[in-house]
Amino acid sequence: MWPTAFGTCFLASEKAILGEARLTVNIQAVFRSVRTRIPKSLPSNQGPFVFQLSESTSSKSSIFQRSTSQAMRLVRSRVWVWPLVAISLLILMAFFTQYKVEQELKTEIQEQLVVILNTVKEGQLRWFADQKQEITAIARDNRLRGPVSELLQNVATGEESFSLRDARQQSQIADILDNYDDVFDFLSFVVLTKDGQVIASDDAYLIGLSLARVNDFDIDRVWEGKSVITHPFRSELPLPEVGADGDPTKRRPQEVMYAAAPLRDAEDNVIATLAMRLDPHDVFCRFLDLAQAGQSGETYAFSREGVMLSHSRFEEELVEIGLLPAQDDVSAMLYLQIRDPGADLTTGKRAELKRTEQPLTLMAQSATEGESGVNVEGYRDYRGVPVVGAWVWLEEYDYGLATERDRAEAYSSVILLRWIFRALIALIFVTMVILMIAAHFVRKLQRSMQQVVTEFQEMGQYQVLEKIGQGGMGAVYKAHHSLMRRPTAIKVLDPAKAGATSIARFEREVQLTCRLNHPNTIGIYDYGRTPKGIFYYAMEFIEGITLEDLVKRYGALPEGRVIYVLSQVCGSLSEAHSIGLIHRDIKPANIMLTNRGGQPDMVKVLDFGLAKSLISEGDANLTAEQSILGTPLYMAPEEIESKETADQRVDVYSLGAVVYFLLTGRPPFTGKTISEIIMHQLHTLPDPPSTVSLNRISKEMDQVVMACLDKSPDKRPKSVKELVIALRKSPAVDDWGYNQAKKWWSENVVFEQLDEGDFQGDPSGTHDIAPTIINYHNLEVEEDPVNKT
Incomplete structure (x- = not known):
């Protein structure tokens, strides 16, 4: 279809050019007609004015007529139909391709989000399982039974809390648990009774307090004999600061996690609860902080109320847009609500609703209902920025995980792709115009090339059959004598590529080679010039293989050969x-090697x-x-x-x-x-x-x-x-002779009419390999930057 469409455009271009020539003649005729009609009696000061006005009017009229005529001729010829159809199909194909690429990209984005989310999910679940296993093992340490049982007896007798703080059992329990500090990375510990009273702790401030009053977490499941890991929550108890920048002398409510397990007596009955405090900024956020893809990707945890349980990648930005207070002891953890502001706050826009009145984001609404999902079409996150994301709800631990990435970054390649398609469509239009303009010159070149081909078909008494070799300045053709029908190779020099000096050197080759008669020198039959003055000469047509191709195909030769x-x-x-x-x-x-005249391994x-x-x-x-x-x-x-x-x-x-x-x-x-x-x-x-x-x-x-x-x-x-x-x-002079050469040629080479690429072999091959069909008609070597003549 394309060649037909382009050919039609070329014919239309030629017709338009011929039409311009005829219209130019018509314009000149109009000018002559106007001049002959100028009144001779006009005053001298009006003549030029009237003539100039007439010429201008005629020129405008002629230009209009010429444009109209060309347009009508183009419409009548209908040469524009097929190019228009072709361009329309190309545009449709471009949009279809763009659509398919975008769908593939969406699938890839979805897979990436799911992989990141599943990786973090598996890491979190494995960590929770490890923590449960470790706290259970610590709680089963038999050395804890005695001190804990004694403290429980003291509580039963009504001993005051200050007496419990000074009891020797406190140091015994602390010494036992300190041995597990390298295994279980905890900040502090508490031992609780069934009603939630703290009877032992490495923080004396907490001894005697009741967790039922501060409502830190529910310990009923522990008394059922199960180990429990809580997600991060804000403790109502004033706890000492931790971390490199923390001041242990200062107390304030902090973000905490607890790992708890039952303490049992000798009869395996639950007698108390051992709870160890963990730092959620470190252990819980470790996997989440690493899962940040690209420039905007983040993975975070959130509660059923839609409160963030981990860090945010954009905490500095959240302070700037007013979602976080500018305080050192406040972070996104347990403060930031995953709500949709309804506008992109990062661009300076303001939300229409108060933060507490804003709905949860699309992701948070789905996850807090216990659903898992993926959205690659886009939704607003807690900043109001359009994002793509995936989420999952962990029912056992009562919190959700989400991974998100800015939609603009995720689809940045699509934007580039759209510009590329637009540029390609524009390039198609420009190419069509250039091809139509060049049609006339292409036809001329085709006629010129046809004349050259016709001239090459007959060179003296030789008829050219096919081209068998091409060099930098000349070509080699297979031909045969018109009368003797003898296969011949004809070498010609392209006058467009070779100068006078190269042609002179080419003629010297013939004149010098004609003086040589040795059977191992290629023989020259004839030489001459075509009617156009192109020099050529006829020589032996040799079916064989050059030493260069021989080594490339069969490897290095033995010394005797x-x-x-x-x-x-x-x-x-x-x-x-x-x-x-x-x-x-x-x-x-x-140097060519051939098998001719009953003589294998004959050199030319x-x-x-x-x-x-x-x-x-x-x-x-x-x-x-x-x-x-x-x-x-x-x-x-x-x-x-x-x-x-x-x-x-x-x-x-x-x-x-x-x-x-x-x-x-x-x-x-x-x-x-x-x-x-x-x-x-x-x-x-x-x-x-x-x-x-x-x-x-x-x-x-x-x-x-x-x-x-x-x-x-x-x-x-x-x-x-x-x-x-x-x-x-x-000493290897007699290792190779007629018999060895004959055997090699019979086992390895069969002459056939094949393409040039058929004899391109592996240069690392051995000298003796299986029989191969090879074409040896190429009499010249392609040019390269090193092996160059």
């Missing part, structure tokens, strides 16, 4: 050197495009203009330095680097940049292949490779013939 292959490469280069040519770009990608040396004549001085200027030509991974130091004395020993150096690559699976030097590799080539000695390769390499081969890679040309083999002699001194 390296000698077998390099001997053929040296034969090709020996012929070139004998007529004064050096290759200067020897690398694994320019490719790409003499950088070859330099040692005899002709005229050709030297062509490469001198190029600064550095070649592949830095395999270039000799003197070639990098552009020394005029560079001779055939630069090819010897490159051959040494190729041998290193074949034996080890990697070049002698690697680096992140070309400059780093060049510095290695100039100043660094590589590690011997035997220390790098996983295969066994003889010391003779090590010596040959290191000699070829010597920075001084005088220390290298003087010629490729001398290099072959040195290679054949290796």
Whole structure:
């Protein structure tokens, strides 16, 4: 649908342009008509005025007519229908996608809230269970029976409270319970009778008082034989201050918690209650204070009356908006009511109702009714800020837990998503306009490309079949001779990417390679120019694999095969050197291995495009203009330095680097940049292949490779013939021959017409693997920042 819609817009654009041309002619005709109708008898001071008025009126009329005509032509052509439908569908898809993403985000927010709430809930329940277990164990300490029983007898005889305070049993009980201070983190303790009278405590002030009078908590459940943990409440008894900043000499009603358990006699009857005071700011709020997600998330506890039982994350803010008094001894715990003010107080707004008249928040109403829930749509919290939240009611302990987060923070990604969708829709409109404007130029380019394709289909006597390779400045096509039907590879240079110097170097490649006749050198059949002046040449079409792809696919080669292959490469280069040519770009990608004419592992040396004549001085200027030509991974130091004395020993150096690559699976030097590799080539000695390769390499081969890679040309083999002699001194020289090569090709390679990606193998593979179908038609190597010619 899209190509059709865009194509219709392009045609409409062309029609509109042609319409403008016709309307321009009409405007000029109107001007001529107006001028011919100017009265000749007008006074000289009126002529110009009348003419100017007529021209202005005609111009405005013509512009209006042109705009109207273009609009009517566009409406009649209906080319806008499909683009409009397409854009409408895109907008609908965008809104639908946005809706689905928002729903997914809501689900994710809900899951996050539930996870946080459940984590805190499990932590609280586990803590309560641990406290019950510990207080029960302490109350069962048999050492407490004697002192407690004696105090109960004293109370039964009517002994006064001041006598109880001085009784020796007080210190006995205190000493016993002090031993549990490391296990049970309590602030103080009390021992109570059934009617709630304190008969023992480490706080003498409390001895003799009755809890029934102060109504701290109900102890009936303890006398039923159960351990009890209270939630935080405000004690009516004046208790000493605790904490690092507290003054123990001062007393005031404080937030407290108690863990209580029954004390039993020898017959296991409940005789008293042991209650230990805990600090809720520390032990109870520990998990809640940690569960704060993002910048606004908080988790807190609250009572059935809707009073907060823990800390608030926003206590400083609550003081600023008037929900908390600015007093050091007052916090949100047991003071702040979880009520909905009806407005966002953090923005400066004021509530319409008094705090006591305000309803509980949506969350608190649901939780205090014993319900658990999640709300990701949003509701107001005790500050009036819209939040999302989850809550649960713990019936056993008679309080609720809630986790909340500001809705604006939770949905911040949705706001960003909406802006992205708006930008995408705007981009679609802009793209449509640009495409319609560019339609005319695209059609011209298509016609031009069609002409080039038609021209490439026939190059002299060769018919082009398909492209099989693409380099930085040229391409390689598969073709066949019109009469002989012989498969041929045709190489052409793209004139749009290559300058005059590159084209001249390209022609030199053909002229130099034509002089070579060695069977291991690629053969040139013909060359010429198309009618448009594009230079091309026809060469052998080789089905094979480059040494670079061979190592990447099958791993490093055994030493015997390296000698077998390099001997053929040296034969090709020996012929070139004998007529004064050096290759200067020897690398694994320019050496192809094939199985042809009954000869497996037959080598073909490719790409003499950088070859330099040692005899002709005229050709030297062509490469001198190029600064550095070649592949830095395999270039000799003197070639990098552009020394005029560079001779055939630069090819010897490159051959040494190729041998290193074949034996080890990697070049002698690697680096992140070309400059780093060049510095290695100039100043660094590589590690011997035997220390790098996983295969066994003889010391003779090590010596040959290191000699070829010597920075001084005088220390290298003087010629490729001398290099072959040195290679054949290796004890592995007879390990590879015709039979081994034939077996390898029959087991590992089948030629097929496949895509380029089919022969991209794992470079870490071993040399002998299962048979594989590979395409070897790519005659050029893709450019990369290191292996660059």
